[in-house]
Amino acid sequence: MKEIKIGILGFGTVGAGVVEGIQKNGALMAERTGIVPVVAKIADLDIETDRGISVGEGVLTTDAMSVITDDGIDLIVELVGGTSIARTFTLEALKRGKPVITANKALLADHGEEIYKTARENNTGIYYEASVGGGIPILRSQRAGLIGNRIESIYGILNGTCNYILTRMEREGLPFDEILADAQALGYAETPPDLDIDGIDTAHKAVVLASMAYGAPVPMEACPTKGIRGLAASEIRNTEELGYRIKLLAIIKENHGEVELSVEPALVPKTHMIASVSDSFNAVFVKGDIVDDTMYYGRGAGRLPTGSAVIGDIMEAASDKLNGKGVPVSVTMMLQKSELDYCAPGSIEKRCYIRLCLEDKPGSMAKVMNIFGAHNISIASVVQKELHESGCAPVVILTQKAKESEFVAAIAEIDALDVSTCTPIRMRLEDFE
Ligand SMILES: NC(=O)C1=CN([C@@H]2O[C@H](COP(=O)(O)OP(=O)(O)OC[C@H]3O[C@@H](n4cnc5c(N)ncnc54)[C@H](O)[C@@H]3O)[C@@H](O)[C@H]2O)C=CC1
Ligand SMILES: N[C@@H](CC=O)C(=O)O
Numbered sequence: 001m002k003e004i005k006i007g008i009l010g011f012g013t014v015g016a017g018v019v020e021g022i023q024k025n026g027a028l029m030a031e032r033t034g035i036v037p038v039v040a041k042i043a044d045l046d047i048e049t050d051r052g053i054s055v056g057e058g059v060l061t062t063d064a065m066s067v068i069t070d071d072g073i074d075l076i077v078e079l080v081g082g083t084s085i086a087r088t089f090t091l092e093a094l095k096r097g098k099p100v101i102t103a104n105k106a107l108l109a110d111h112g113e114e115i116y117k118t119a120r121e122n123n124t125g126i127y128y129e130a131s132v133g134g135g136i137p138i139l140r141s142q143r144a145g146l147i148g149n150r151i152e153s154i155y156g157i158l159n160g161t162c163n164y165i166l167t168r169m170e171r172e173g174l175p176f177d178e179i180l181a182d183a184q185a186l187g188y189a190e191t192p193p194d195l196d197i198d199g200i201d202t203a204h205k206a207v208v209l210a211s212m213a214y215g216a217p218v219p220m221e222a223c224p225t226k227g228i229r230g231l232a233a234s235e236i237r238n239t240e241e242l243g244y245r246i247k248l249l250a251i252i253k254e255n256h257g258e259v260e261l262s263v264e265p266a267l268v269p270k271t272h273m274i275a276s277v278s279d280s281f282n283a284v285f286v287k288g289d290i291v292d293d294t295m296y297y298g299r300g301a302g303r304l305p306t307g308s309a310v311i312g313d314i315m316e317a318a319s320d321k322l323n324g325k326g327v328p329v330s331v332t333m334m335l336q337k338s339e340l341d342y343c344a345p346g347s348i349e350k351r352c353y354i355r356l357c358l359e360d361k362p363g364s365m366a367k368v369m370n371i372f373g374a375h376n377i378s379i380a381s382v383v384q385k386e387l388h389e390s391g392c393a394p395v396v397i398l399t400q401k402a403k404e405s406e407f408v409a410a411i412a413e414i415d416a417l418d419v420s421t422c423t424p425i426r427m428r429l430e431d432f433e
């Protein structure tokens with residue numbers, strides 16, 4: 001048996017989950033791998049709060065840098081979050097040749113290229129399974145099980161907080177803010193939770209997945225991002241009646257060498273497996289050119305599920321270090337090319353859900369339909385709802401596939417019509433065809 005001395009930076013939700021997991025199953029891990037994981041140091045600015053876990057005397061410190069520079073520590077686990085001090089800690093550890101394990105998708109999305117290159121230059125590794133899909137081993141699947149595939153498409157529900165909010169809005173009809181407060185209390189949400197509800201956390205994860213799928217660091221600017229802020233309960237009811245469910249989706253595809261990437265609330269058919277992913281669960285639906293369709297499902301957030309992914313990486317990093325492996329595939333796969341080509345967002349073809357409010361006047365609908373026709377947008381279905389007391393009628397339209405640029409132009413023209421009485425709402429409809 002060989003011991004590996006672990007230094008953990010950040011003893012919050014995930015840090016405490018990692019320590020709890022190692023305390024519970026460390027002996028099992030040692031039996032399976034011959035490596036004994038020893039939590040030698042834990043740094044946190046707050047070492048007073050009781051995390052419900054007892055650690056040995058002298059393990060806790062407020063000085064993270066002293067853990068990084070301690071020659072007795074073999075590997076560093078970065079769980080402080082954010083992109084500033086976390087970047088400093090990560091680079092400092094890598095420069096000292098210490099492998100770093102992180103759950104920090106924001107850090108990788110904003111500074112991934114610098115971090116992967118620093119790891120490579122220092123003949124060591126950065127391991128980040130917990131950064132995407134929490135406890136789901138999705139990155140390990142991509143870099144090992146699917147290594148022989150060209151990735152055609154990835155659809156992901158990657159944010160536990162948003163999926164939890166959408167699920168409870170649909171099931172219980174509760175207000176958005178009340179459910180968000182519960183997600184925060186359960187430890188799912190980021191600080192601040194705007195990162196979750198504005199889709200930015202999902203975009204952070206999408207760029208990590210896309211980088212691994214296509215072999216180059218992907219900048220956040222390449223990922224047009226919309227979240228679920230302001231989503232009305234009426235939209236959830238309308239889509240439900242039409243046989244769809246709203247999910248915040250990361251969409252990653254490759255067409256003729258160009259990568260399409262976006263994060264947006266989208267309608268998915270209730271009959272599709274991804275529609276049944278509820279609460280804080282995440283799922284990633286990957287199509288490879290050899291394997292065809294695969295799907296990965298599990299808890300995307302929370303103390304122990306995320307801790308599980310970090311622990312998996314700790315054991316892999318320990319094994320790589322003890323075997324003198326040097327730079328792991330989690331680094332080399334992200335740096336195969338310097339950059340990727342991206343589809344122009346306007347050229348992307350998609351179906352859409354559109355909700356308008358129209359004055360109840362003869363000819364209102366005809367004006368709208370003329371605009372769609374002029375933009376080559378073909379209509380799959382139209383439902384006019386009951387008139388409001390105001391004399392306006394909500395109209396729900398599902399379209400066939402058309403170009404994004406045509407949708408943008410058509411919606412602007414409809415919005416400017418005198419018979420249109422509220423800003424049109426538009427969401428992608430994804431039928432996975
Ligand atoms: N909570 C979750 O379910 C998941 C979180 N993550 C990621 O894991 C990371 C950690 O998240 P949480 O544990 O939820 O955050 P948290 O806020 O619960 O814990 C962070 C801890 O780091 C400590 N800290 C901050 N600055 C420090 C410094 N300079 N030195 C030492 N300690 C410092 C804080 O006092 C706090 O205890 C973040 O990058 C987050 O995005 C990833 C997947 C799931
Ligand atoms: N805030 C994130 C935490 C995990 O990455 C989420 O809700 O998914």
Ligand code: NA
Nearest residue numbers: 129132134136
């Ligand atoms: Na994961």
